[in-house]
Amino acid sequence: MITIIKQSPQRRETIRYQGEVVEQLPNGLLIQAYWTLPTRDLGYVCFEKGDSFLEYYYIDRWFNIFAIAHPDGKPKGWYCNIAEPAYISDTSIEQVDLLLDVWININGKHIILDEDEFAQATNLSEQQRQGAQEGLEALLHLLHTQQAPFTTLSDFGA
Template sequence: MGQGAGEPLVVGDEVLVRLVKQGREKISYPARVLADDGVHLVVRAPFAGDGPRDFGFVSFDPGDVFTEHYWRDRWYSVKEVGGPTGRKGWYCDVTRPAEWDAAGLVVEDLDLDLWVSADRALVLRLDEDEFVASGIEQRDPTAAARARQALEELVALAGDGFAALG
């Protein structure tokens, strides 16, 4: 983890992924770097929960593996969720562009989320009420507009199963 800001991370290294929301850390977990070209970072991490997390439309369970795509220039992240029987789908967070600090990767969650099932039959926009309640539209209208645009970009990417991610 000796890389400076803007330098690609080393494939195979372990990094700490930190998801923050309104200045507070929401969750952190270790992940292994799969690829990094200086803009697009891909890591893999096991499910970070203590037990199953059932959302109604999908359950994240111990043993699930997340292949996570972050960008230093895009306002979202995409997490491909795999379970013991194959791909469950993709959980996407609308975020500010990913940043790197001395402790690891920092991603600021902007509340809007998208779930896409593995067969792409289910595409759910999530937490729009939290986004509105956060006050970001009044506090930072430019970021709010970027967030809404990012959600639309994610919906478009979902159409072909995120094939453009590579």
């Protein structure tokens, strides 16, 4: 098991949970985690107890990617956080969230979330803003060119 720690742009912890290391990637880790919180309906997707999260964390990319599936393995889509490159140790993954998010449904249609919050945030450094913009562009490039993990729905794990 490994502890995942999401932090605000000021590096304050916002959430902590456990996951299992599935694979060591050349530039990060692939983690299996499960939704254990109460149901959270975001309008475009609903997270429910038992949902499977196959989480990709990178030490050299300004985002992470969560492939989300129902408890029975049926895919829901991908939730992507624009974030600083992850800090990975033997016991934890720490990542600073930069407010922008992207939802990608199973058909590959995407929604960029929280653009207003990002634009109005006064607590982001210039490096964080630039990294976030580069991360968003790189993530959308992976999606549009159907690179991993967006190549097939078989990347969803349960």
